[in-house]
Amino acid sequence: MALIVQKYGGTSVADAERIRNVASRIVATKEKGNQVVVVVSAMGDTTDDLIKLANQVASKPSERELDVLLSTGEIVSSTLLAMTLKDMGHEAISLSGAQAGIQTDSAYSSARILKIEAKRVIKELENGNIVIVAGFQGITDGMDTTTLGRGGSDTTAVALAAALGAEVCERYTDVEGVYTADPRIVPEALRLPEIGYEEMLELATYGSKVMHPRAIELGGLYGIPILVASSFCDKPGTLIHGGISMEIRNKVSSIAHDFDVAKVTIVGVPDRVGIAAGIFEPLAQAGISVDTIVQNASVDNITDLTFTVSKSQLPAAMEVVKPIARSIGARECVSDSKLGKVSIIGTGMQNTPGYAAKMFRALSEKGINIQLITTSEIRITCIIQEAKVKDAVRVLHQAFELEK
Amino acid sequence: MALIVQKYGGTSVADAERIRNVASRIVATKEKGNQVVVVVSAMGDTTDDLIKLANQVASKPSERELDVLLSTGEIVSSTLLAMTLKDMGHEAISLSGAQAGIQTDSAYSSARILKIEAKRVIKELENGNIVIVAGFQGITDGMDTTTLGRGGSDTTAVALAAALGAEVCERYTDVEGVYTADPRIVPEALRLPEIGYEEMLELATYGSKVMHPRAIELGGLYGIPILVASSFCDKPGTLIHGGISMEIRNKVSSIAHDFDVAKVTIVGVPDRVGIAAGIFEPLAQAGISVDTIVQNASVDNITDLTFTVSKSQLPAAMEVVKPIARSIGARECVSDSKLGKVSIIGTGMQNTPGYAAKMFRALSEKGINIQLITTSEIRITCIIQEAKVKDAVRVLHQAFELEK
Numbered sequence: 001m002a003l004i005v006q007k008y009g010g011t012s013v014a015d016a017e018r019i020r021n022v023a024s025r026i027v028a029t030k031e032k033g034n035q036v037v038v039v040v041s042a043m044g045d046t047t048d049d050l051i052k053l054a055n056q057v058a059s060k061p062s063e064r065e066l067d068v069l070l071s072t073g074e075i076v077s078s079t080l081l082a083m084t085l086k087d088m089g090h091e092a093i094s095l096s097g098a099q100a101g102i103q104t105d106s107a108y109s110s111a112r113i114l115k116i117e118a119k120r121v122i123k124e125l126e127n128g129n130i131v132i133v134a135g136f137q138g139i140t141d142g143m144d145t146t147t148l149g150r151g152g153s154d155t156t157a158v159a160l161a162a163a164l165g166a167e168v169c170e171r172y173t174d175v176e177g178v179y180t181a182d183p184r185i186v187p188e189a190l191r192l193p194e195i196g197y198e199e200m201l202e203l204a205t206y207g208s209k210v211m212h213p214r215a216i217e218l219g220g221l222y223g224i225p226i227l228v229a230s231s232f233c234d235k236p237g238t239l240i241h242g243g244i245s246m247e248i249r250n251k252v253s254s255i256a257h258d259f260d261v262a263k264v265t266i267v268g269v270p271d272r273v274g275i276a277a278g279i280f281e282p283l284a285q286a287g288i289s290v291d292t293i294v295q296n297a298s299v300d301n302i303t304d305l306t307f308t309v310s311k312s313q314l315p316a317a318m319e320v321v322k323p324i325a326r327s328i329g330a331r332e333c334v335s336d337s338k339l340g341k342v343s344i345i346g347t348g349m350q351n352t353p354g355y356a357a358k359m360f361r362a363l364s365e366k367g368i369n370i371q372l373i374t375t376s377e378i379r380i381t382c383i384i385q386e387a388k389v390k391d392a393v394r395v396l397h398q399a400f401e402l403e404k
Numbered sequence: 405m406a407l408i409v410q411k412y413g414g415t416s417v418a419d420a421e422r423i424r425n426v427a428s429r430i431v432a433t434k435e436k437g438n439q440v441v442v443v444v445s446a447m448g449d450t451t452d453d454l455i456k457l458a459n460q461v462a463s464k465p466s467e468r469e470l471d472v473l474l475s476t477g478e479i480v481s482s483t484l485l486a487m488t489l490k491d492m493g494h495e496a497i498s499l500s501g502a503q504a505g506i507q508t509d510s511a512y513s514s515a516r517i518l519k520i521e522a523k524r525v526i527k528e529l530e531n532g533n534i535v536i537v538a539g540f541q542g543i544t545d546g547m548d549t550t551t552l553g554r555g556g557s558d559t560t561a562v563a564l565a566a567a568l569g570a571e572v573c574e575r576y577t578d579v580e581g582v583y584t585a586d587p588r589i590v591p592e593a594l595r596l597p598e599i600g601y602e603e604m605l606e607l608a609t610y611g612s613k614v615m616h617p618r619a620i621e622l623g624g625l626y627g628i629p630i631l632v633a634s635s636f637c638d639k640p641g642t643l644i645h646g647g648i649s650m651e652i653r654n655k656v657s658s659i660a661h662d663f664d665v666a667k668v669t670i671v672g673v674p675d676r677v678g679i680a681a682g683i684f685e686p687l688a689q690a691g692i693s694v695d696t697i698v699q700n701a702s703v704d705n706i707t708d709l710t711f712t713v714s715k716s717q718l719p720a721a722m723e724v725v726k727p728i729a730r731s732i733g734a735r736e737c738v739s740d741s742k743l744g745k746v747s748i749i750g751t752g753m754q755n756t757p758g759y760a761a762k763m764f765r766a767l768s769e770k771g772i773n774i775q776l777i778t779t780s781e782i783r784i785t786c787i788i789q790e791a792k793v794k795d796a797v798r799v800l801h802q803a804f805e806l807e808k
Contacts, residue, residue: 015460016457016460016461019461020461050480053420053480053484054483054484054487056419056420057420057423057424057484057485057487057488057491058487058488058490058491059491060491061487061491062486062487062490062491064497065483065484065486065487065490065497065498066483066487068479068482068483068498068500069479069480069483069484069487071479072476072479072480075472075473075475075476076454076457076473076476078472079458079469079470079472079473080457080458080461080469080473081461082466082469083458083461083462083465083466083469083470083473084461084462086462086466086469087461087462087463087464087465087466093468093469094469094472096472096549099547099548120547143503143524144503145500
């Protein structure tokens with residue numbers, strides 16, 4: 001008898017009919033002889049509706065109160081799912097994050113899970129129940145409700161799977177799996193039957209919206225296999241795990257892209273110790289999340305410093321950076337808000353020369369100019385014009401023969 | 405510095421504007437130098453909407469799950485109110501029933517409060533907070549959420565007031581107070597500035613919809629004064645308390661009525677020991693709530709037995725009673741579903757002769773036939789034709805000079 005953790009996203013439980021569909025899938029898993037723990041997100045747009053309500057009553061809603069408010073969305077969906085299962089004749093029980101023992105720090109709206117005290121979950125499983133846990137939420141040691149922020153319910157599911165020693169964490173949404181590229185851009189893109197944690201993490205971080213990096217990281221840390229599949233069909237999905245065979249590892253597995261890139265360049269920065277800190281500390285204090293940072297080689301002790309942010313954060317970033325640029329004697333401060341990025345990802349990369357060259361050639365043959373390049377062990381990213389992103393994804397998919 | 409518990413009903417917090425209005429009232433109370441604990445109901449139709457959702461997914465929703473589901477309604481309103489207060493610059497915190505220490509038995513959907521462990525509430529008050537408690541809910545010793553059933557949030561408020569030793573429990577809805585009769589029937593009806601617990605209890609039980617009997621009973625038990633007033637105006641309301649002066653006590657204070665009465669008469673019942681039990685036990689087992697029971701004096705060991713139920717329960721009651729009537733050799737079983745009742749209520753009644761006679765005369769002069777009469781120490785109730793109820797209320801209001 002295996003223990004399986006399943007997680008269903010908001011679109012999968014958006015109405016009564018979909019909840020019944022999800023219930024049938026859960027029953028099928030249970031009837032194969034498994035113990036099943038299910039983590040659910042809030043129904044459809046519930047969370048957005050609750051945020052709207054909060055903004056109607058308060059100009060700046062209290063984070064503590066907002067967390068309690070938002071946590072009700074997952075409680076509603078978890079109880080409805082438990083009712084549905086019981087109504088279908090199966091033993092089931094819903095548990096809030098607190099009841100499921102999801103203990104977090106008290107960073108409201110983006111709490112981190114500290115520990116899972118899974119006694120109650122285990123007891124309910126032993127009683128023969130399908131256990132439905134409200135995702136996205138936890139409780140502090142002061143018994144206050146917290147929410148986990150972006151990727152929260154996925155994180156709940158993977159963390160529970162780790163705490164319970166589950167065989168697999170199955171994560172169902174309206175997406176059928178992880179593809180070699182976005183199928184809306186590359187129609188011949190293939191679903192990957194499996195992918196390693198590191199590659200999936202790079203994919204998620206560099207533009208794939210399939211899954212938030214946080215839960216993938218946790219899965220990798222505890223070695224929990226994560227199946228990414230759709231609750232609307234019976235296709236096999238993509239298994240994220242650590243046991244990918246050498247041969248599969250040794251290639252580019254997928255192309256990621258992101259349309260949301262803006263660039264700030266501080267031109268003619270005197271190359272002195274502490275200059276970078278003097279720029280990026282105020283940005284961090286202003287809550288601006290800086291992505292790529294590139295500093296050109298210094299000539300005559302004068303350098304150019306470039307960094308990227310999301311487009312929405314560009315005005316705030318410029319406001320922070322302009323006075324600093326002046327004060328350190330930089331020549332000027334320029335920005336470009338019409339950029340995107342394209343990345344090739346594959347664990348084989350660092351051992352196999354020629355990937356970078358192949359990527360740059362493919363882009364140049366298509367007339368795509370590369371503005372910035374950054375790399376990790378298993379990824380090469382080029383920042384290019386936003387208007388060229390789709391072309392870039394297509395040409396790279398072809399160049400690395402991912403349709404095969 | 406006094407401690408005041410305020411309770412706001414669902415219509416009082418139905419939208420953002422009303423929540424802000426309620427927040428202003430709370431702030432005014434706080435700024436008079438009081439500590440304030442607020443109990444809220446769910447916004448507007450939330451509870452009905454949640455029940456609808458439950459019925460969409462399950463033919464017979466699990467009671468445990470339904471309680472968790474419904475409890476979210478009050479959590480939503482309590483957090484929104486706390487946010488609003490904080491946004492207005494006042495320290496406030498919302499607490500769920502569990503956090504407020506409302507410990508109940510595990511009778512889902514109609515749990516009884518066993519004990520209130522008010523440590524957290526007291527701590528938050530000492531920290532200078534306005535404490536907003538989600539009404540209608542509690543927690544079992546197994547840490548499962550329960551709801552308190554009808555009159556639940558009022559009960560939460562009065563029980564908290566008792567546990568905290570509050571000076572008063574102020575209960576705000578869209579009703580301006582307790583009247584000498586329903587002002588929709590008797591336009592000249594007067595608001596009672598005060599009323600005793602026993603009278604209010606009879607009023608509530610015998611037709612006034614102003615407040616559920618349960619919370620009034622609890623208020624009487626612990627001697628908590630309850631102010632019934634409207635959150636939509638600044639009228640003074642009605643204070644329910646135990647210190648009503650003798651002179652005010654010694655009269656009829658109010659006329660109650662109820663349109664929802666159906667009558668079952670079992671005609672020609674052999675008058676043997678155990679017959680009544682043989683009829684009313686099966687009714688109770690079928691979940692039928694019997695109101696008035698009248699047994700006529702026995703002649704030749706044959707009696708007629710009449711009882712009343714709500715109209716909606718009449719078919720079920722007849723189904724239970726008919727076979728019993730046959731089996732005990734009763735002559736027949738008849739029903740009337742077009743009845744109502746009218747009651748005069750006043751603590752002076754038992755010491756002052758003539759009230760009953762005055763009531764019966766007033767009704768007869770208006771041509772209203774009395775079908776059944778029942779009395780308590782402070783109440784006389786007549787069951788009459790439903791179509792005559794309004795006339796009866798008016799004529800009694802006049803006869804007892806309640807407009808003065």
